[in-house]
Amino acid sequence: MNKIQTYINENKEKFLNEMFALIRIPSISSISEHKDDMYKIAELYKTYLLAAGADKAEVCETKGNPVVYGEKFLDANYPTVMVYGHMDVMPVDPLDLWKTNPFEPEIIDGRIYARGANDNKGQSFMHVKAFEYLLKNGLLKCNVKFLLEGEEEVGSPNLPAFCTENKEKLKADIILVSDTSMIAPSIPSITTGLRGLAYWQVEVTGPCRDLHSGLFGGAVANPINVLAKMIAQMTDENGNITIPGFYDDVIIVTPEERKMMAEAPYNEEEYKKLIGIEEVFGEKGYTTNERTGIRPSFDVCGIWGGYTGEGAKTVLPSKAFAKISTRLVPNQDYKKIAELFKNHFESIAPKTVKVEVTHLHGGYGYVCPIDIPAYQAAEKAYQKVYGKCPVPMRSGGSIPIISAFEEILGIKSILMGFGLEEDAIHSPNESWPVEQFVNGLETIIYFYDFFGEK
């Protein structure tokens, strides 16, 4: 066991307790009643940064939830690393599917079960501890900044403005982020691409009040029937999205690149087994990895309307709703897509109903070059801990703020994620292996070593 491993091992208990204190704060950003929790967790991150040795750490106001900014300046000749993470988490419903209390972490079979265990409290906390270790042992050869936000899970609506207003303060050579997954514990990988996102809520209104489905059924358009037909039209039988102009800006990946992607390990039987499906489904002509990595997607994230309680209530409801999202690939502009969808969805609505489309949030996709110093430092760090060169990988997920950083601050991000597919982030029973925390922490420490050398 090397010096770093010994240190982590000796302090693991203490580290986990500190992480658990973060998890216990139910900082759900999409539910406004958790507003106070956002301030509680910001204060706790601030306390941790100061305890780790930051020169300063502050809770900054935005129009939405607060941002925590911290910094340690050592030497003008050192490169500057800015760590980005988020303090907010996804909602926990359906609560009845959780086997443990989502905000009371429990370690079962080496995994921490809790909302935020991975995404992103566990992963962001690694960075605080890596920073602390390097500083306390006089090994830090970088200046370090921390930028922790409270609205990532709702699309970071206020962080771009914060970046615009604080360009000078947020100057850095690279942004370091752990908010992604690696292929497997034995197959380290670095995320080099992210999808963008556009997300809408739609409301279909038929009659002005709920009607008796006997007295009116057959003579009045039912908004649920209509919504189903409208959603059905958005994709065709080959998994193509039918919104006119939707694919216009999609960059067609070359056969060479697709060939490289095909070399990433993938076992369809295991994939299907992991998520309990009989058959995969997606855009015709593309593999599963391509469907999530380099192609956009269309998903209804939620739908509701009419009677949803126990038993059989006959009603012809007044309204039906859906939450609809598309994942976008780099070069697709979510603002343009937001308009395309709205116009198309409204245009296919029959005259029997009124349709209202609200664009809730969006973000651009992102591509990270693999020839920049930070990527190479990260590559070496993984090599040291995992004994293998990490695979560059395009993720299907979105971190809208990553492309905003590039646009506003002109800084690339390096995505060193230590999550695993089976962590069930955003789902009931989110969990994260303690081993990934330990190995991730060690890898980050090495990253600073290699990056500081340059």
Added chain:
Amino acid sequence: MNKIQTYINENKEKFLNEMFALIRIPSISSISEHKDDMYKIAELYKTYLLAAGADKAEVCETKGNPVVYGEKFLDANYPTVMVYGHMDVMPVDPLDLWKTNPFEPEIIDGRIYARGANDNKGQSFMHVKAFEYLLKNGLLKCNVKFLLEGEEEVGSPNLPAFCTENKEKLKADIILVSDTSMIAPSIPSITTGLRGLAYWQVEVTGPCRDLHSGLFGGAVANPINVLAKMIAQMTDENGNITIPGFYDDVIIVTPEERKMMAEAPYNEEEYKKLIGIEEVFGEKGYTTNERTGIRPSFDVCGIWGGYTGEGAKTVLPSKAFAKISTRLVPNQDYKKIAELFKNHFESIAPKTVKVEVTHLHGGYGYVCPIDIPAYQAAEKAYQKVYGKCPVPMRSGGSIPIISAFEEILGIKSILMGFGLEEDAIHSPNESWPVEQFVNGLETIIYFYDFFGEK
């Protein structure tokens, strides 16, 4: 003012207070936690029947909610009338759309606002008071039975068995029911046809757990997307239901009958205004009244799945659900339709999901001849109170037990309904005009007069 009118007028306050006591009991049959309320309301109806002069009244157990049976035997030469009504009501959600407490009746502008004000507490209570008036004044020339059930709104699952077990007790010449509407306060009508009903819940399961819509979106079938496509396929662009065999047993109404139906007053602009729609929609080639009166319909009564809370949660959900109903016309067998739908819905499911279809309840349609003595007695009664001959009318609604009465007991029902279209039964802000109660009560009293004469 005649003697009956004077009597009603003098006692109106007292009658309304008694009716309100029924309404205040939240006897929602589809929600099991209201089980106790079903016994409370049964006891109250029993008390009212005994007070009105019934020889006996009893609360009878069934496998579900209790039934109240009451009777008054006067003379073996008199015809026997059995009054049928129901003590249960529909759920009240969405509660936030109610302007008053649904279980605390309020009279506003001459209307009683409350769940059950019309359907069926208000209307069934008229019969108790008509019976009481005739009996106390020595005017009753019929034997009278009362059969009040507690599961009409969930399809009367246990009343057929109760009828089968009590055939002798339930012998009667006619069943008298007030659970329908008339065209307008100035246009009395008698319902001569009812639609049948088949009602299912469907569950579509994709992955075994909710997935991150970024990491999996595009590669895994989304159960909401799939459910929308499946529902969309159930009807075509002309409003036809596409279930193979669905129309096989539908009796094609003759051009002559359709011509008679077309003479019923109908103003499309007023109809659209009443329910707040721009355009009507239904099966091509049929009028609005035909679409609800003589043709079947397909309505999704409820749909849910994924994230339905505040804001934008990105998720590829594991499950999506819908509550689906079809209204059927006389001669369509709901049991056969239940199977046809199940088989068809399962057959169109893609291999990417699992589909479960549960038939929740159903009932046959009904037709009442207009040449039987009871219909003619009713016709004369309306003539006396409303000054006009009532229009025979086919309703789009279903009272599954009415056809079961005919099947099991061999007794026809006469549907003297005093509701109005604008009463919003099954919806928030259900209401019923006090004037309809008063006129209905008087009409029923005359019905006994004319029917007893025979």
